[in-house]
Amino acid sequence: MALDPQLLEILACPDTHHAPLDYDPQAQTLTCTECGRIFEVRDDVPVLLLDEARGGPAADDARGSGSSR
Numbered sequence: 001m002a003l004d005p006q007l008l009e010i011l012a013c014p015d016t017h018h019a020p021l022d023y024d025p026q027a028q029t030l031t032c033t034e035c036g037r038i039f040e041v042r043d044d045v046p047v048l049l050l051d052e053a054r055g056g057p058a059a060d061d062a063r064g065s066g067s068s069r
Contacts, residue, residue, distance in 0.1 A: 003044060013037065014048045015056075021046075032056065 002025055011030065012018040019034035028041040030048075037056035040047050 003041065003046070007046075011046060011048070014050055 003023060008021075008023050011021050013021060013032040013035060015032070015035055015037070017034050019032050021030040021032055021039070023030055023041075030039045030041060030046055031037070032039075035056045037050070037053040039049075039053050
């Protein structure tokens with residue numbers, strides 16, 4: 001079962017910018033159009049928790065923290 005198109009229209013990133021999300025039905029993920037965070041869809045329920053998202057600003061900070069000298 002896929003996510004309801006009306007639900008997809010109102011879903012937004014839970015971060016302060018509340019940008020729209022792009023749905024990838026094959027990967028069962030929602031990707032923020034602004035920060036790039038990837039949120040999983042589990043059992044047809046979007047998991048929009050910042051702590052469980054992949055990628056985005058926190059991942060960029062973690063990658064760059066040891067290499068900037």
